[in-house]
Amino acid sequence: MPEPGTTAVVIVLPGAAPLLDAAWRIDPGLVRPGVPAHVSLLYPFVPEPALTGEDEEGVLSLAARLPAADLLLEEVVTEAGSVAVTVPGLQPAVEAFRARWPGLLPYGGRFGARPAAHVTVALGADDPVTAARVCAAVDGLLPLRTRATAVQLVALTQEGWRLRGTAPLGAPDGR
Numbered sequence: 001m002p003e004p005g006t007t008a009v010v011i012v013l014p015g016a017a018p019l020l021d022a023a024w025r026i027d028p029g030l031v032r033p034g035v036p037a038h039v040s041l042l043y044p045f046v047p048e049p050a051l052t053g054e055d056e057e058g059v060l061s062l063a064a065r066l067p068a069a070d071l072l073l074e075e076v077v078t079e080a081g082s083v084a085v086t087v088p089g090l091q092p093a094v095e096a097f098r099a100r101w102p103g104l105l106p107y108g109g110r111f112g113a114r115p116a117a118h119v120t121v122a123l124g125a126d127d128p129v130t131a132a133r134v135c136a137a138v139d140g141l142l143p144l145r146t147r148a149t150a151v152q153l154v155a156l157t158q159e160g161w162r163l164r165g166t167a168p169l170g171a172p173d174g175r
Contacts (some may be wrong), residue, residue: 006156007051007164008043009059009097011090012036015146016073016119019085022137023122027130030083030122034160039090039117041097041151042104048155056153056165062100063151063167066093073144076135077118079111081126083134084118090148091117093169 016037024031046055071089078084094117098106106115121138125131153164 002044002156004156004158005048007045007048008154008161009041009045010038010043010152010154011041011093011148011150011169012038012152013071013087013119013146013148016085016144018141019073019119019121019138019144022141023083023125023134026133026137027122027125030125030130030134032123037119038152039087039094039119039148040106041090041094042101043107045101045104045153051155058100059151059153059165060167062096063169064171066096066151066169068169069093069148071146071148073119073146074142076121076139076142077116078125078131078135081124081131082120083122083125083131083138084120085138085142085144087117087119089117093117093148093151 014036020031020037069089071087073085073087075086076083077086098104105113122134125134149169151167151169154161155164
């Protein structure tokens with residue numbers, strides 16, 4: 001479980017919310033409350049106490065260079081008690097952020113050095129029967145189309161994740 005002060009750079013995908021809803025209907029404990037459907041570009045990012053204006057400006061400027069994207073979500077994957085849907089259309093954005101901050105290891109290395117862009121649908125699906133039910137429910141919603149329009153920098157507080165800033169994808173001035 002992340003500690004307060006942890007930050008992340010994400011792209012929220014409201015159109016993917018039905019995937020999380022499907023997992024929630026099977027077991028509400030599998031879905032993180034207050035965390036919308038999203039793709040993590042860098043998690044964990046720079047710890048909030050060490051976050052600089054240069055880091056924040058880097059997020060804005062990189063987002064401005066990346067285009068908004070229409071996405072097609074088609075594949076369910078499972079790993080280590082989690083169920084996810086891959087988002088290949090955002091892999092170039094993930095790679096761009098990893099290249100800009102090469103010293104940050106995605107997910108602390110838990111899924112290898114280069115995990116695929118994905119929406120986490122369920123966490124803690126350790127029971128194979130429950131995981132199979134979630135996979136079947138999510139697979140029944142695919143293919144799913146959604147759009148990526150902005151990058152968000154978020155920080156974990158005692159009350160949950162808080163938005164620190166939003167950077168539209170492809171915005172000429174990064175704002």
